[in-house]
Each structure stands twice: as C-alpha cells, then as structure tokens.
Amino acid sequence: MQMFSEVPVRGESLxxxxxxxxxxxxxxxxxxxxxxxxSYDCSYTSDSSMAVQLINEKKPDLILLDYKMPGLMGVDVCKSVRENEATRKTPIIFVSGAATIDERIKAFETGADDFISKPFHVKELILRIKARLSEKEPEVLAEIRAANLTMNLLSRQIFVDGEEINLTPKQFDILKMLVLSKNNLVTRERCLTEIWGDTEVTSRNVDSQINYLKRKISKFHGRIVAVPSLGYRLEAQE
Structure with missing residues (x-):
C-alpha cells in the first residue's frame, strides 16, 4: 500500500x-x-503516522495539516516538526473543519502559523500560503568563498585562483556543503541524505566523490580532512 502520493507541477514552475x-x-x-x-510541488499522505516521515523526506517549504485525525493528531505532528532542527521553521497552516476555540488555541500553542476552517475559499487559502512563503523567502546567496576558492551558486561554477574547475553535480553539492560548514564536520549520513536522497548508495560513494574532489581542487589553499568514522571537514587558510 502506497503511503505517500505526489501531484506533478503543471505549467512553468521550475x-x-x-x-x-x-x-x-x-x-x-x-x-x-x-x-x-x-504553482507548487505537492506531496500528501492520508496516514498521519507517516506524516513526519514524509515531511522529513521532502523537506517542504510549507505544510498543510488537518487537526483531527486517527492515530497522530495534527498537533502531535506539528509538535514533532517544531522539535526537529531541520524543520522547526517550516510554516504550518492547519486546514480543519469544526474546530473549537480550544482546539485552535492548542494548534497555535503547539506551533501553528495559521488556521483555516473548512469549508474555505480557494483564493483565501492560496493568499495565506503565499503570505507564509513570502515571510520565509530567504535572501538569495549567489557566491561563497573559502581562501582562494570561489563558488558561484547561481551558475554552479567553481574557481580556484580564478581558474575554473569542472565538477560533477554531486561533487559541486558536496563541496558547497563543506564550504558552508567550513571548519565543522559534515557527516557521511548528511551527504547521503541531502545529496543522494532515496538512491540506494553507501558511504563509499561519498568517500569516492571526496577523493575525486580533492584531486580536482588540489590548488586550493586548504584541505578536506577526514574525520574518522564520521565524515569530512573543510579547512581553509584564510
């Protein structure tokens, strides 16, 4: 039995x-x-016990959540989302019918950003979604640096001492993760989850890509250091 479902985005919504x-x-x-x-990339589940798993896998920009459900209640899902560092800032809009004032208060106390009662007008829902997403809209980070290495995140180009380095998409994403976490550990598990997603691979794939990466950026004024049994750390000579 399939627990999750997706609806493809229609129109030009890359x-x-x-x-x-x-x-x-x-x-x-x-x-x-x-x-x-x-306008949006939508996934859904009607099984509340699978909701947190779906949210952690999809890392959505916004969650629409029913209040009264068998198994986990909406407030239980909301609480779990707020307790997870990776999702705690994700906007949550409750969409529920016949909720009492106490239930609405409970939803907000648990971490809801908004509450829409059924039946609702579609235009109102869309406007509330847009309002929450615009609040969350981050400043676009165009470029990051570490010593003599520059990454253009918009064009996905890498330069070391002004010389462009050709990386595969996964090598680019691993290096980006390392640069953004400069001097801090990046675990193999994080790489597998955020870069490979649901693809069946092992930590050896991470190690292999790191080795290729080290050779390609050999002129970088710094190094990628292996942290035994855990992952890697990028150190730069600033």
Missing part, C-alpha cells in the same frame, strides 16, 4: 516551492494537491 499535505481523508488531500499543483 524550482516550485514544496508543500506537504496531511489529511486523513485522501480525497481532501488529492483535491488540495490538484488545486495547488499549478
């Missing part, structure tokens, strides 16, 4: 924001996903 929908009525999930799929 790089669309991701929304996860959780509602115990699958038809409600499907309807919301269809409505929003013209």
């Amino acid at each position: 790089g669309a924001k991701k929304i996860v929908i959780v509602d115990d009525y699958e038809e409600s999930c499907r309807l919301l996903a269809e409505i929003l799929s013209s």
Whole structure:
C-alpha cells in the first residue's frame, strides 16, 4: 500500500516551492494537491503516522495539516516538526473543519502559523500560503568563498585562483556543503541524505566523490580532512 502520493507541477514552475499535505481523508488531500499543483510541488499522505516521515523526506517549504485525525493528531505532528532542527521553521497552516476555540488555541500553542476552517475559499487559502512563503523567502546567496576558492551558486561554477574547475553535480553539492560548514564536520549520513536522497548508495560513494574532489581542487589553499568514522571537514587558510 502506497503511503505517500505526489501531484506533478503543471505549467512553468521550475524550482516550485514544496508543500506537504496531511489529511486523513485522501480525497481532501488529492483535491488540495490538484488545486495547488499549478504553482507548487505537492506531496500528501492520508496516514498521519507517516506524516513526519514524509515531511522529513521532502523537506517542504510549507505544510498543510488537518487537526483531527486517527492515530497522530495534527498537533502531535506539528509538535514533532517544531522539535526537529531541520524543520522547526517550516510554516504550518492547519486546514480543519469544526474546530473549537480550544482546539485552535492548542494548534497555535503547539506551533501553528495559521488556521483555516473548512469549508474555505480557494483564493483565501492560496493568499495565506503565499503570505507564509513570502515571510520565509530567504535572501538569495549567489557566491561563497573559502581562501582562494570561489563558488558561484547561481551558475554552479567553481574557481580556484580564478581558474575554473569542472565538477560533477554531486561533487559541486558536496563541496558547497563543506564550504558552508567550513571548519565543522559534515557527516557521511548528511551527504547521503541531502545529496543522494532515496538512491540506494553507501558511504563509499561519498568517500569516492571526496577523493575525486580533492584531486580536482588540489590548488586550493586548504584541505578536506577526514574525520574518522564520521565524515569530512573543510579547512581553509584564510
């Protein structure tokens, strides 16, 4: 039995924001996903016990969450999201019917950003989603540096002493992670989760890409240091 479902984005929405929908009525999930799929990348589950797993896998930009569900209640899911460092700032909008004032207060106390009662007007829902996403919109980081190494995140180009270095997409993403975490540990598990996702690979794939990366940026004024049994750390001579 498939626990998660996705609705492809329609129209020109490359790089669309991701929304996860959780509602115990699958038809409600499907309807919301269809409505929003013209602008957003939507995934949903009608099994509340799988909601946290779906949210952790998709790392959405916003969550639409029902309040009353069998198994885990919406506030339980909300609490779990807020307790996870990776998702604690993700906007959560409760979309629920016949909620009492006490239930609405409980939702906000648990960490809800907004609460919409069913039935709702589609335009109101879309405007509230846009408002929450615009609040979350980060400043675009165009370039990062470490010593004599420069990464252009928009063009995905790497330069060492002004000389362009050709990297594969995964090597680029690993190096970006290392530079952004400069002088701090980046675990193999984090690389596998954030770069390979659901692909069946092992930590050896990370080690192999790191070795290629070291050779390609050999003129870098710094080094990529192996942290035994854990991962890697980038050190730069600033």
